[in-house]
Amino acid sequence: MIETHAHIYSDKFAEDIEEVIDRAKVDGVERIYMPNIDSESIDAMLEMEYRYPGYCIPMMGLHPCSVGKDFEKELYIVEDWLSKRSFAAVGEMGTDLYWDKSMFEEQKEAFRIQCSLALKHQLPIVIHCRESMDETIELLEGYQESGLFGVVHCFSGTIAQARRIVELGFKLGLGGVATFKNGGLEPVMQGVDLQHFVLETDSPYLAPAPHRGKRNEPAFIKQVALKIADERKIDISEVVEVTSTTAMLIFENNNNPN
Template identity: 40%
Template sequence: MIDTHCHLFLEQFDDDIDEVLERAYAAGVTHILMPAIHFGSLSRMDELEHPHIAFYKMAGIHPTQINKGKKTSEDELLEYCSSEDIVAVGETGLDYYWSDDYKTEQQRSLRIHCKVAKELDKPIVLHNRDSTTDLLDIIQDEQDGSLRGVWHCFNGSVEEGRRTLDLGLHLGIGGIFTFKNAGVDKTVAQLPLEKMMLETDAPYLAPSPKRGKRNEPAFVRFTAERLAEVKECSLNEVLLQTDRTAKQFFDLS
């Protein structure tokens, strides 16, 4: 399994990172992709190692960090993302949940990330909270046929999901998808499996039956098992397809 969105570098894992990685390996996790929250995240990512798990880094500024005064220029982001060990640009996106006072700044940052992703031909990883219309409108505006991206932690409607796919994006399927009252499973059932990738967003949004606990990469299996149920196929089919999609999308070795 490939966990395509995991914040293993955060302090929530400081006390037991070795055990977390051993549980991930035992669950079948072979690759872990780590989106940045800000550029300071990168040095923490470099500290992670495991003999049987491959780690991959992204570079970007999370939209909630924009609210705190973090910012980047196109030149600075380009310099970070040009590194060969950076597989994607992000995470970026929009988040109006905590405050909508920074819409202009967040949207400007998102456009910078889109431009860099296109220039480097690397995928972009999109955070979206209470901002779907603006997010997809900006992606539509920036899409010139070369922008590749994933709506991480997809929780939209069927119509929003179809528009996302029409814009050339993929869907990141994580813990919210497994929540009984969220309704995301009914939406995902109507969208194509080949456009989906598995993720945890650890340490956040642990899937059922671990909801409310600290999330970790091993829990991606619960999401995969639920996806197999929803798509009415075998777990092996889900793992083969989502792994294949993630490897192609992120150009993983």
């Protein structure tokens, strides 16, 4: 399995990170992709890359909840890092109308700038969109002919939204919400082709059932794969094979897998 989205550098793992990584490896997680948050998270993220080379793989971007009045300064730092070395993706970036709606125009500008950076460096983008799915789709529609691609992380929308996102050249990151009784993602798991999914946990957040309410960790990604397999009436091995192939096409080859 490939874990496409985990904040494994979070201080919530400070006491037992070696055990967390060991559990992930034992449970079949072959690599972990780490989304950046802002300038303050870079050092911790790159430290994890240093400690686990080829296993913990960084992205570079600015999270929408870190978009403030100084967001252009933050994006200069993102741009500088992208020019200095390789990263798997531009992310975590996107929009968020859950916590604070006052910065939405700035979030949209940061979104567009990071899309431009991704196109310049021929990288995928990893999109956060909480309470802003339709707004994010509208933003992406402006790039439909550009070749922009990537993942809509922590997808929690309708099947109509899922199909539109796939039409726009993006994949759906399925995590803990897919296992929740009230998650509502059964139609998506049943009705969208398996090749359009990648697995994620968003650790340390959104732990899947039966671990809901606990600290999430990459080893729990198996619960997501099992849920998809159950909904599609297929073996988990097929889910793992297909989602891992898709993840590799996105992050390793930097090719649009559509």
